[in-house]
Amino acid sequence: MLQRVLRSGNNSIEAKGMLQRVLRSNLRCLTTIPAPLVVTSFDHATKVATLTMAKPPVNSLSLEMCHEMSSAIHAIEADTNINSLLLKSSSSSIFSAGLDINEMHHPDPVRLADFWRAIQQIFLDVYGSRLAVVAGIEAHSPAGGCLLAMCADYRVMASDPKFKIGLNETNLGIAAPYWLGELFVRTIGFREAESGLALAKLYSPQEALKINLVDEIVDQADVLDVAKAHAVQWAKIPPLARSSGKMNLRSPYINELILNREKDIDDFCSFILTDNVQKSLDVYMEALSKRGKK
């Protein structure tokens, strides 16, 4: 079929779209196109869907990853027989490392704006979901990984103290956007959020539990079972009353971002494109690269 399309000389947009799909599906067999970045499954008996982040090695949030996650969430939301969403990682060593630094290091300005809009969208989709979202956090969850976790209704984390969760952007010379700071405040309170942000604190599961950054800590081997059990329990709550009560509390924050979306994109892009931030990222990327060569 690829041959036929290539030979057809048809220049219409539809043909180009078909060509791209054919190329992609053929090339994937040759392992030159990556596997899907997220995997979803539906359990209609319990009304629970699962979204697994599957972008090795660290589920970094690139533009493509954000797009795939948002598409997957929209598809799950569209299934009216699903009430709960279990959010997890395919890796047992990391939930998500957060924003893909490559998107911010000497970026194309137009793509940078698209990237930030996609990050905002993930927040809007997960935090504003009608679904009861349970995060199963089997391992590290720094920065954007912590953002994803905080968008859930309930968080179960592995109890091994080596794992860390928190907003450590400041260490990289990057400020969390105002809506992420506000989400941190809603989750752990104003004082802890202020010092956690400033000091780029990465909390152990025990510390995270104490300040309500996670709701429950269990053995790593049990995280997904426990999280699934919560998702099943939440799926049994009258769904409209549950989601209305949730939206009553969350929509002021969601609407504020929707109103300020373009300004927030401008602010983020201007900040990232400053020499200061780019120099910070140069240092960080060089350190990463050296560590990679060892």
Place this chain on the structure above:
Amino acid sequence: MLQRVLRSGNNSIEAKGMLQRVLRSNLRCLTTIPAPLVVTSFDHATKVATLTMAKPPVNSLSLEMCHEMSSAIHAIEADTNINSLLLKSSSSSIFSAGLDINEMHHPDPVRLADFWRAIQQIFLDVYGSRLAVVAGIEAHSPAGGCLLAMCADYRVMASDPKFKIGLNETNLGIAAPYWLGELFVRTIGFREAESGLALAKLYSPQEALKINLVDEIVDQADVLDVAKAHAVQWAKIPPLARSSGKMNLRSPYINELILNREKDIDDFCSFILTDNVQKSLDVYMEALSKRGKK
């Protein structure tokens, strides 16, 4: 006197008012007109007034109950020699069961709107009172009972673990209005409020104390004495400074509801009149009725 009035043939409005009062007082003796739904008393020595909810069996908040409560509070507020209000129940088994389900089950739409406006008014009156309000919670305080308690400045609850307090509306398929959700957030924090609402949690007095949903727990026999002692203590604080400080913190929320009052009534009525909610209430009322027959 009744005979005299009936015979007088005087058609003036004043005479009609007098007639009604006479009829009411006479008929009450015959027990065909119910006793007042609330009882107030004034202790000018301590500057403390007491409002006792006295609507057996469960102090449910019907339209009439709301009207009587608001009238009683306005009368107490008007007495400039009173600084504190003790809010309590005539029953030792329940503080208040909250909204009267009969007002929401296949309701007359016009009365439903009046009912919701009266519920809003109770919130505005108690939460916005210049008085220091102390709630003496001798027993259960679910749903609207919890709302009333949260409007107070200080809450003393009986420590028997069989008693429960919380916002369990979601279990009935009903979402708490946004302003009640916000009041819950101000009382126990954002995270606990979100999960408490979603899971329709009913807290024991010990749990309620831990999350600051109540301020003090004591033996049931001591609740009213302890609550009264607090009301007396608060009555001694310079009243204008105390109420100004309180209003500085509360008025943004009170004003928000005043601005959104009609929209909130529309939202509530539309929600209650949906098939989904009415079916939930059918099931609930049938269960109640069966339980009553046993």
Place this chain on the structure above:
Amino acid sequence: MLQRVLRSGNNSIEAKGMLQRVLRSNLRCLTTIPAPLVVTSFDHATKVATLTMAKPPVNSLSLEMCHEMSSAIHAIEADTNINSLLLKSSSSSIFSAGLDINEMHHPDPVRLADFWRAIQQIFLDVYGSRLAVVAGIEAHSPAGGCLLAMCADYRVMASDPKFKIGLNETNLGIAAPYWLGELFVRTIGFREAESGLALAKLYSPQEALKINLVDEIVDQADVLDVAKAHAVQWAKIPPLARSSGKMNLRSPYINELILNREKDIDDFCSFILTDNVQKSLDVYMEALSKRGKK
């Protein structure tokens, strides 16, 4: 040198400035001009500046004290090699006693408005500072002293239980302004702030630590060393990311006061000039005066 300047007849602005400085330093020796009310020092090696309140006996916030503090903070902010500010008292028995009562007792109305604007400015300057502010609280810190402490990013307090911190204005018949109430809420949560304000609570260091009104308590002898060490640590954080994250969370409150500044001044002045408040202050000042004579 004074003689030389006086004789030179040079009328340039520079000469006048030099003249004033010389006059001031000479006259200070004659003790007719008071010592500066605040003392600043700069440690460029650690990027930490220190502002010492030095207005015996209790560092009361008079109009002049507010002006000197604001000027000192502006000068420190202008030094781009400084990242942190250590705020402390020259007295080991009090951090600051707060507002100077003399500014409010039978005041000149024009000066009263200037005074309140200057108090607002201290809040705007310290709470809105780009610097990481660490408060070293070696002793009592009531009312406006607590306000100053709450404007910091980190608070270290002496652990001796005889020392107290809190907003006790209500006892004097004065309500805290709305923005101070809100700052109290952000620091210790809504419920504790409401009851702390109403009951004019003065917390021991142990109680203050429990509710997050201070971040750390240590022996009085160690307060300044520990506070300095924190200031040094905070100075090492990438400063732009740190201050951006802080401003994201604080600017909504700061901007609200900037917008409402004149109304807040009007409200405060009207309140203070009422007979009720002036009578409260009469009683308080008489008690102070009697205590002084003993």
